[in-house]
Amino acid sequence: MARTKTEGGGEAVIGRSTRVRGRVSGDGDLRLEGSIEGDISLHGDLTITEGARAKSNVEARTVTVGGELEGDIRAQGIVRIEAGARVRGNIHGEAVAMDEGAEFNGRLSTDFELPPELGGSSGSGGRRR
Numbered sequence: 001m002a003r004t005k006t007e008g009g010g011e012a013v014i015g016r017s018t019r020v021r022g023r024v025s026g027d028g029d030l031r032l033e034g035s036i037e038g039d040i041s042l043h044g045d046l047t048i049t050e051g052a053r054a055k056s057n058v059e060a061r062t063v064t065v066g067g068e069l070e071g072d073i074r075a076q077g078i079v080r081i082e083a084g085a086r087v088r089g090n091i092h093g094e095a096v097a098m099d100e101g102a103e104f105n106g107r108l109s110t111d112f113e114l115p116p117e118l119g120g121s122s123g124s125g126g127r128r129r
Helices: none
Strands: 003-006 011-014 018-019 024-026 029-032 035-038 040-042 046-048 053-055 058-060 063-067 068-069 071-075 076-079 087-088 095-098 101-107
Touching: 029 040, 071 076
Parallel strands: 003 024, 011 029, 018 035, 024 040, 029 046, 035 053, 040 058, 046 063, 053 068, 058 071, 063 076, 068 087, 076 095, 087 101
Antiparallel strands: none
């Protein structure tokens, strides 16, 4: 199992020419530029850059995908899928943002507030999952 550990809140990087097989976990942020096959569990943010590939179930504070991800995403914060990115798997996050040109195939689970005209209210009664 690989662990990411960064001093002073920095970011660990798996470079373009690096391939990892196995579970990766850590307390900080991780920037994936290469490829990984194995689950990723972070207390920080995960960024999968354009050209990077992950075959992983992911747990992180926030997740940004610019490359390819096959697996489920579970984030405490926002999940962002950038233009040209491909995600195959289920997503659960506080919020999800998909750029035009992003590909997503899976189920989406998030809490959101319905507008009043769709049965929402200004209180918590309008929250949907």
